[in-house]
Amino acid sequence: xxxxxxxxxxxxxxxxxxxxxxxxxxxxxxxxxxxxxxxxxxxxxxxxxxxxxxxxxxxxxxxxxxxxxxxxxxxxxxxxxxxxxxxxxxxxxxxxxx
Numbered sequence: 001x002x003x004x005x006x007x008x009x010x011x012x013x014x015x016x017x018x019x020x021x022x023x024x025x026x027x028x029x030x031x032x033x034x035x036x037x038x039x040x041x042x043x044x045x046x047x048x049x050x051x052x053x054x055x056x057x058x059x060x061x062x063x064x065x066x067x068x069x070x071x072x073x074x075x076x077x078x079x080x081x082x083x084x085x086x087x088x089x090x091x092x093x094x095x096x097x098x
Contacts (some may be wrong), residue, residue, distance in 0.1 A: 001097045003027050021068070023094075027096055035091075048076075052091075069093065074091050 005026035006013040012033075015022040037049030050072040055065045062085040070080050073095050082092035 003030065003097050005029065031073065031074065031078075031093060031095065034076055035069060048072075065091065 002025050006045075007022045007024045007026060008029060008053075009015050011040065019075050031071055035050045035052040038054070039049045043050045050068050052065075052069075055068065066083045066085050069083050069091060073079040073080050073093070077097055078095040079098050081096075083094075085093040086092075
């Protein structure tokens with residue numbers, strides 16, 4: 001299932017083209033926002049967010065990080081296929097909305 005939303009650029013600024021907001025497939029964007037956000041960052045949903053940077057800075061065990069990623073994505077309605085967590089690298093995620 002494709003999910004469409006207003007797109008953000010790599011700096012998380014709104015993408016504007018010809019004076020209009022750009023809408024496009026946003027699953028990867030949603031994943032990034034869920035994982036990079038900390039709990040409390042979203043006023044309307046204070047329990048949303050994983051705080052991936054904290055896991056990376058604390059050198060958390062791969063299985064702990066994998067479980068936190070899975071939990072956050074599934075809570076948002078995604079079907080998670082696989083999560084590959086390699087030391088010193090960002091996780092590789094195969095997940096999509098049902």
